[in-house]
Amino acid sequence: MEFDVIFGNAARAGLGPQAAIFALAAIGLNLHFGYAGLLNFGQVGFMMLGAYGTAIMVATWGGSLWLGIPFGLGLCVAFALALGIPTLRLRSDYFAITTIAAAEILRLLIRSSPATDITGGPFGLQAIANSFFDLNFLPDGRFGWGTFSYSSNQLWVMIVAWILVVLCSALVLALIRSPWGRVVRAIREDEDAVLSLGKNTVAYKLQALVIGGVIGGLAGVIDALQQSGVGSENFEPQVTFFAWAALILGGLATTVGPVVGAVLFWFLREGVESFIRELSEQGWLPDILADFLDGAEGAISIALMGVGLVALMALRPQGIFGRRRDLHLGT
Amino acid sequence: MSDTTTMRPELTEAALEAAPPGRLKDDPILITFGMLKTFGGIRAVDIDHLEIERGTITAIIGPNGAGKTTLFNLLTGFDRPDRGSWRLDGRSLGGQPPHRIARLGMVRTFQLTKSLSRLTVLENMAVAAQTQRGERLERALLRWLWQPEEGRVRERAEALLERFGLAHMVDEQAGTLSGGQRKLLEMARALMADPTLVMLDEPTAGVNPALTESLLEHIRELNAEGVTIVFVEHNMDVVMDISDWVVVMAQGRILTEGPPQDVVANEEVIDAYLGRPRDPADGEDAEDA
Ligand SMILES: Nc1ncnc2c1ncn2[C@@H]1O[C@H](COP(=O)(O)OP(=O)(O)OP(=O)(O)O)[C@@H](O)[C@H]1O
Ligand SMILES: [Mg+2]
Numbered sequence: 001m002e003f004d005v006i007f008g009n010a011a012r013a014g015l016g017p018q019a020a021i022f023a024l025a026a027i028g029l030n031l032h033f034g035y036a037g038l039l040n041f042g043q044v045g046f047m048m049l050g051a052y053g054t055a056i057m058v059a060t061w062g063g064s065l066w067l068g069i070p071f072g073l074g075l076c077v078a079f080a081l082a083l084g085i086p087t088l089r090l091r092s093d094y095f096a097i098t099t100i101a102a103a104e105i106l107r108l109l110i111r112s113s114p115a116t117d118i119t120g121g122p123f124g125l126q127a128i129a130n131s132f133f134d135l136n137f138l139p140d141g142r143f144g145w146g147t148f149s150y151s152s153n154q155l156w157v158m159i160v161a162w163i164l165v166v167l168c169s170a171l172v173l174a175l176i177r178s179p180w181g182r183v184v185r186a187i188r189e190d191e192d193a194v195l196s197l198g199k200n201t202v203a204y205k206l207q208a209l210v211i212g213g214v215i216g217g218l219a220g221v222i223d224a225l226q227q228s229g230v231g232s233e234n235f236e237p238q239v240t241f242f243a244w245a246a247l248i249l250g251g252l253a254t255t256v257g258p259v260v261g262a263v264l265f266w267f268l269r270e271g272v273e274s275f276i277r278e279l280s281e282q283g284w285l286p287d288i289l290a291d292f293l294d295g296a297e298g299a300i301s302i303a304l305m306g307v308g309l310v311a312l313m314a315l316r317p318q319g320i321f322g323r324r325r326d327l328h329l330g331t
Numbered sequence: 332m333s334d335t336t337t338m339r340p341e342l343t344e345a346a347l348e349a350a351p352p353g354r355l356k357d358d359p360i361l362i363t364f365g366m367l368k369t370f371g372g373i374r375a376v377d378i379d380h381l382e383i384e385r386g387t388i389t390a391i392i393g394p395n396g397a398g399k400t401t402l403f404n405l406l407t408g409f410d411r412p413d414r415g416s417w418r419l420d421g422r423s424l425g426g427q428p429p430h431r432i433a434r435l436g437m438v439r440t441f442q443l444t445k446s447l448s449r450l451t452v453l454e455n456m457a458v459a460a461q462t463q464r465g466e467r468l469e470r471a472l473l474r475w476l477w478q479p480e481e482g483r484v485r486e487r488a489e490a491l492l493e494r495f496g497l498a499h500m501v502d503e504q505a506g507t508l509s510g511g512q513r514k515l516l517e518m519a520r521a522l523m524a525d526p527t528l529v530m531l532d533e534p535t536a537g538v539n540p541a542l543t544e545s546l547l548e549h550i551r552e553l554n555a556e557g558v559t560i561v562f563v564e565h566n567m568d569v570v571m572d573i574s575d576w577v578v579v580m581a582q583g584r585i586l587t588e589g590p591p592q593d594v595v596a597n598e599e600v601i602d603a604y605l606g607r608p609r610d611p612a613d614g615e616d617a618e619d620a
Contacts, residue, residue: 174471178477179477180466180468181471182450183458185449186455189450195430196440196445197523198438199458199466200428
């Protein structure tokens, strides 16, 4: 059994742009739920708007990428306001339901035939990231060795993505440690108490929603850049739940939790998948099981991750970095 | 108020004469007109007129379900009346959201204590400060704009916590406090918001007798500093001890109001509408369960 291959694949996934993209999405969710107590089940909607806004500006309208990215993030702000203004005054479950529905409706709209002229419909949009790779100052050729061998452009995406992860983590940390963040965390504990102290809680929740949504939008922008294109199949609801899984794995309301959670999520997901594939290839599995698993390694991996997450909730419900005591203090 | 008598014929005319509800005050800080709130068929609050005199301690008493908490919710904007208007210092509050009413100086506490569990005791206090401009998002990252104020906020918070015997808990998470300590913290927090009128919903429920004594002392001190206090209370000893004025509610209405001696002398009122005074310790526990 080639454990080095398995480990190599897993580590590559843990370092890769996907992990950074999910880290960004999870950082946004952490601000939403970990700090502000907002149950956002539509984070993928923000990612999609960031990605599509950027791509539409470049591929459809022939604009500059540097206009496209702010346009995509601007759409995220608009989406946050459209989601939040009608629902944040209501009980929190209304908001949660709205987010998941809105994100999926948005995806269906984007891939619908009337929208094809703008969004590319089911075909998506391509060739959008040239200006981004023009900025790549790394020399041509390959970097690293073995499994960890990257092309210049791949490495460029990863560097930019991880820098953004660090910047966004630092931004959220600074916000949360400010008096603004104190009010936001107080709202998570008891909104009425904070209202009674003269704070406009709806405005704070809306601000937190916008900021976390824009960070999610940034995840979408990176996704569009690294593929140099967008496709609606990349923005199905499970993306949100993977980001949630990463966040819960790492620990809510911590700075490194969402980042480590995302790395670990991709490491495990790819590791388990490789492991199952290795098992079949080595003939260690009975034929009937091997046939059954053939081609389904990805799905099985996800299923096992789900079981693992349940086990984690039983053994360490606060996640890797969370404080256990906090769980007992929750209201 | 004549329909009060028809609704409750056992109330003697003499009793009402002694202390008719809706009495006008010399210098009212809060005036309420025609306040009605119904839940389904229940008239939870139905008050024609109520005035709170500035600078006094007013107790609101009445049996469970009398509408005391609902009245608080209405006055502080946490619930909307079916009809009615009210004014704080001449400013109309109808339709105003609760945070704006709090900023105008009317700050309330809750019958079921609301502590911000995963924030420290100090953070609980700091959230109530009205002077921290770093609470605005656009200044949140400009640390030098709010850092100096943090020091002043901390000083004020510590002084208040000292008064309420919570100084040793400053950096503890509020969720680790006992029920009584949370009650104290909630009151200290309300004061941190610098109110002109404080509305305390059962401040002594669940607080042990020794702490209750010092809590009442704080209420008196506060009042001496010019803060007007309205509080809901089931413990008649407490009511007699510190209130200047007592408002008796039953079934959403104001039955009578007056100085504590007069109201308590009105045995009929007490027996019919207050029942036996409750032990101060059992109220909160029963509701938390
Ligand atoms: N949200 C609500 N929905 C329906 N009915 C309510 C609601 N809030 C209060 N009520 C009803 O209104 C009436 C007044 O309740 P309220 O809580 O104001 O009484 P209270 O005087 O504070 O009583 P207690 O001394 O037990 O705290 C009660 O009959 C109660 O059942
Ligand atoms: Mg009550």
